[in-house]
Amino acid sequence: MQGISKRFGATQALRNVSLQAEAGRTLALIGENGAGKSTLVKVLSGALTPDSGEMSLDGYRYQPGGPHAARMAGVAMIYQELNLAPDLSVEDNIMLGIESSRWGLLQRRQQRPRVREALRLLGHPELRPATSVSRLSIAARQLIEIARALVSDARVIVFDEPTSSLTRRDCQNLFQVIRRLRDEGLAVIYISHFLEEIQEICDDYCVLRDGASVGAGELAGVTEPQIVSLMVGRDIDDLFPSVPHTRQEPILDLSELTGRRFPIDVSFELHRGEVLGIAGLVGAGRTELLRCLFGLEPVRKGEIRVQGLSPAANPSARIRAGLGLVSEDRKEEGLALGMTIGDNMTLSRLQPYSKFGWLNLGRRRTAVQHWMQRMQVKAPGPQTRVGDLSGGNQQKVALARVLHQDADIFLLDEPTRGIDVGTKSEIYRVMGELAAAGKGVIFVSSYLAELLAVCDRVGVMSRGRLREIRPADQWSEEAVMSVAVAGAGE
Amino acid sequence: MNDSLRPDGKTNPGEVPSAAGDGEPVMAGNSSPWFDWKSIASILGPFVALAAVCLFFAIADAMQPDGGRFATQRNLQANAVRTATVAVAALGMTVIIIAGGIDLSAGTALALAATVLAWSLKNDYSVPLALAFTMGAGCAAGLVNGVLISALRVVPFIVTLGTMTIYLGVAKMIANETTVRPDKATQVPDWLGGFLSLRPQSLYAGFPLGVWFALLLAVALACFLRYSVFGRHVVALGSNEATARLCGIPVRRAKILVYTLGGLFTGIAGLYQFSRLSAGNPTSGTGMELRIIAAVVIGGGSLEGGRGSVVGTLTGAAIMAVIESGCTQLGLPNPVQDVILGVIIVAAVAVDQLRLRGGAA
Numbered sequence: 001m002q003g004i005s006k007r008f009g010a011t012q013a014l015r016n017v018s019l020q021a022e023a024g025r026t027l028a029l030i031g032e033n034g035a036g037k038s039t040l041v042k043v044l045s046g047a048l049t050p051d052s053g054e055m056s057l058d059g060y061r062y063q064p065g066g067p068h069a070a071r072m073a074g075v076a077m078i079y080q081e082l083n084l085a086p087d088l089s090v091e092d093n094i095m096l097g098i099e100s101s102r103w104g105l106l107q108r109r110q111q112r113p114r115v116r117e118a119l120r121l122l123g124h125p126e127l128r129p130a131t132s133v134s135r136l137s138i139a140a141r142q143l144i145e146i147a148r149a150l151v152s153d154a155r156v157i158v159f160d161e162p163t164s165s166l167t168r169r170d171c172q173n174l175f176q177v178i179r180r181l182r183d184e185g186l187a188v189i190y191i192s193h194f195l196e197e198i199q200e201i202c203d204d205y206c207v208l209r210d211g212a213s214v215g216a217g218e219l220a221g222v223t224e225p226q227i228v229s230l231m232v233g234r235d236i237d238d239l240f241p242s243v244p245h246t247r248q249e250p251i252l253d254l255s256e257l258t259g260r261r262f263p264i265d266v267s268f269e270l271h272r273g274e275v276l277g278i279a280g281l282v283g284a285g286r287t288e289l290l291r292c293l294f295g296l297e298p299v300r301k302g303e304i305r306v307q308g309l310s311p312a313a314n315p316s317a318r319i320r321a322g323l324g325l326v327s328e329d330r331k332e333e334g335l336a337l338g339m340t341i342g343d344n345m346t347l348s349r350l351q352p353y354s355k356f357g358w359l360n361l362g363r364r365r366t367a368v369q370h371w372m373q374r375m376q377v378k379a380p381g382p383q384t385r386v387g388d389l390s391g392g393n394q395q396k397v398a399l400a401r402v403l404h405q406d407a408d409i410f411l412l413d414e415p416t417r418g419i420d421v422g423t424k425s426e427i428y429r430v431m432g433e434l435a436a437a438g439k440g441v442i443f444v445s446s447y448l449a450e451l452l453a454v455c456d457r458v459g460v461m462s463r464g465r466l467r468e469i470r471p472a473d474q475w476s477e478e479a480v481m482s483v484a485v486a487g488a489g490e
Numbered sequence: 491m492n493d494s495l496r497p498d499g500k501t502n503p504g505e506v507p508s509a510a511g512d513g514e515p516v517m518a519g520n521s522s523p524w525f526d527w528k529s530i531a532s533i534l535g536p537f538v539a540l541a542a543v544c545l546f547f548a549i550a551d552a553m554q555p556d557g558g559r560f561a562t563q564r565n566l567q568a569n570a571v572r573t574a575t576v577a578v579a580a581l582g583m584t585v586i587i588i589a590g591g592i593d594l595s596a597g598t599a600l601a602l603a604a605t606v607l608a609w610s611l612k613n614d615y616s617v618p619l620a621l622a623f624t625m626g627a628g629c630a631a632g633l634v635n636g637v638l639i640s641a642l643r644v645v646p647f648i649v650t651l652g653t654m655t656i657y658l659g660v661a662k663m664i665a666n667e668t669t670v671r672p673d674k675a676t677q678v679p680d681w682l683g684g685f686l687s688l689r690p691q692s693l694y695a696g697f698p699l700g701v702w703f704a705l706l707l708a709v710a711l712a713c714f715l716r717y718s719v720f721g722r723h724v725v726a727l728g729s730n731e732a733t734a735r736l737c738g739i740p741v742r743r744a745k746i747l748v749y750t751l752g753g754l755f756t757g758i759a760g761l762y763q764f765s766r767l768s769a770g771n772p773t774s775g776t777g778m779e780l781r782i783i784a785a786v787v788i789g790g791g792s793l794e795g796g797r798g799s800v801v802g803t804l805t806g807a808a809i810m811a812v813i814e815s816g817c818t819q820l821g822l823p824n825p826v827q828d829v830i831l832g833v834i835i836v837a838a839v840a841v842d843q844l845r846l847r848g849g850a851a
Binding site: 294296314315316318319320325327332333334335336337338339343344347348350354357358359361401 | 716717718719720721722725726729730732733734735736737738739740796797
């Protein structure tokens with residue numbers, strides 16, 4: 001790609017970006033949210049036409065008219081959100097749109113060897129082509145997507161944040177697959193926020209900032225802080241800003257809390273001025289724990305006491321009791337994407353702007369602008385639709401809602417997933433400030449480094465049970481992992 | 491909760507924060523709530539369509555040998571009166587559709603309310619009591635829909651498909667399977683008889699009472715949707731129900747209220763229907779629900795929820811009325827009218843989709 005530029009209205013999304021991916025190598029495309037990665041990838045995959053610039057593939061001019069044309073030309077995308085038809089079989093999904101047929105009839109006998117070959121190439125010949133995709137795990141579904149790229153003879157495969165919903169072991173398997181693809185002579189472009197991952201599997205890198213490429217080259221010999229400073233344009237000497245806070249009296253008390261399936265017999269105390277981390281594998285019951293706390297899922301047994309009282313088991317009573325939840329699923333649950341920033345921020349607490357049920361929109365607007373500034377939400381104004389924002393800015397809006405709610409207990413479920421380093425750092429700072437202001441924070445994350453750096457205490461869950469809580473400085477990443485996988489045999 | 495515990499030590503969010511409050515709005519200009527291009531475009535869309543339809547029929551009519559009847563005050567009045575019933579019911583449907591629901595029982599519930607009104611008047615109940623019964627019937631119909639949808643967690647389409655026939659049956663029971671005709675001279679109050687009448691003595695500033703009342707309702711509903719807490723809850727519910735639940739909005743109660751409010755408008759529309767027919771006919775509302783829904787959809791309402799507007803709905807109802815009367819004046823046969831109306835509905839939704847996609851890119 002040479003000198004690609006793209007403009008949306010007043011925003012220059014890409015400014016003269018050049019990118020070179022070589023066959024048999026893995027290129028990391030790095031940048032904060034809103035840096036232009038997705039736009040660049042959309043240009044590459046034919047979803048957008050650049051205003052200027054040229055692309056070539058294998059030395060020939062490459063000008064895809066649309067995603068299908070790009071796929072036919074040999075550029076395949078593996079998206080964050082999987083694009084599979086769950087009710088069709090593995091084989092049908094892989095061959096979707098490129099079925100072998102004669103007179104409109106499927107030629108399964110012809111296509112099945114190609115499907116088998118693709119799965120074998122990925123190192124997973126055990127996946128049966130006739131299985132329905134709805135019965136596969138997320139990791140396996142991702143493999144199907146990759147296989148789909150392989151059968152269409154892809155030359156370039158782009159992975160957009162492929163590991164954000166995978167467990168650690170699945171990640172390792174995926175890396176194996178990516179290495180295989182590379183060794184087969186494909187060019188792989190890998191987009192991720194996890195710099196460790198990039199160090200692990202990529203050969204080259206290209207950093208985007210504010211729509212321009214600010215650095216590219218071989219990864220070997222480049223350190224993580226160097227990349228981070230390229231990304232944010234300044235040195236983040238402290239990715240985890242520490243805000244001093246002291247632990248005060250207990251504010252939340254759980255005893256033997258048991259939900260419909262998970263959690264099982266979870267007991268702990270959360271104090272004012274404390275950040276409590278919850279670690280565990282995906283599916284260990286961490287999200288269910290928070291949802292039980294917030295009244296979104298039924299409690300079968302046990303007690304929840306907030307400052308000594310037990311509020312009714314529905315979200316509005318829990319909000320009144322001082323709890324606030326940031327959902328792990330920003331798009332499906334966390335935010336109403338069709339509504340404005342202002343609506344999303346204030347939906348859970350409209351009382352300050354209402355009298356007898358009528359809203360004072362002017363006053364609300366001023367308050368929303370204040371919170372947008374404080375959280376550094378980058379948007380034209382409070383009337384902007386949340387769906388038009390980048391992931392990091394959406395997350396800031398979701399967090400601002402809970403701050404605006406003036407909660408005492410913050411339940412944060414994977415609040416830093418899929419957002420850029422700069423925003424992550426801001427979120428850590430906000431958590432520290434909350435603790436310093438005497439709030440209690442429960443922080444669920446699958447990213448151990450941040451849990452251990454930000455939290456005062458960390459508890460590890462597995463199979464719905466809270467196995468162990470220790471002060472953060474008495475944990476190591478290995479120790480957390482060994483507890484997290486310990487209950488796996490039950 | 492304690493305001494002194496604010497993390498930043500700043501003001502309570504409800505108060506005007508000093509940083510942005512000193513007369514200088516932070517982001518003034520292009521994003522004022524009064525002047526938002528995107529929402530203006532979505533409001534103007536149906537208007538442009540209405541203007542185009544009017545222009546078409548005005549020209550086509552003027553070219554007729556005996557033309558010149560379209561662009562008259564008389565025609566405007568007739569159209570306003572003809573569309574009033576559907577328009578009022580469509581106001582209620584707007585709320586339901588914005589909240590992400592649908593009400594297929596609106597047509598038969600409307601006829602049920604009209605039948606109840608006719609029955610009450612025929613049985614010599616006092617007028618206020620008869621009106622209370624009518625509104626009560628409308629609200630009850632909506633309430634039943636709302637409770638069933640919330641409690642059984644069945645999709646609104648199916649629930650209201652069922653209640654549609656239930657309300658038809660109930661209306662027939664009340665009417666003893668005939669049409670209920672209260673005596674016009676003695677049992678129907680004068681104002682109700684002339685509610686949608688074009689006789690000179692029932693006109694106020696050019697229109698009968700019913701048209702003015704419909705406009706008043708529309709203004710009230712538009713304000714309610716925009717400036718009330720419940721209005722925000724309705725949009726949130728349709729935009730993303732999970733988010734609404736997360737934000738502590740009592741989702742079930744809100745849904746029940748939405749359908750009951752829709753039922754209130756259906757009840758009022760029943761009164762309009764009675765005034766037009768001077769009788770309560772249980773089957774007079776059959777099929778009307780589709781015209782009601784069409785009005786909302788032509789006006790930019792989305793069946794996925796979260797989008798729709800009162801102004802759009804009124805325009806949508808007006809477009810349908812103009813097409814019908816225009817076709818009649820041009821002497822086009824009824825089947826042709828049906829086809830044209832159908833084309834307009836599909837075109838309206840298609841244009842809306844195109845605009846959405848254009849706006850998102």
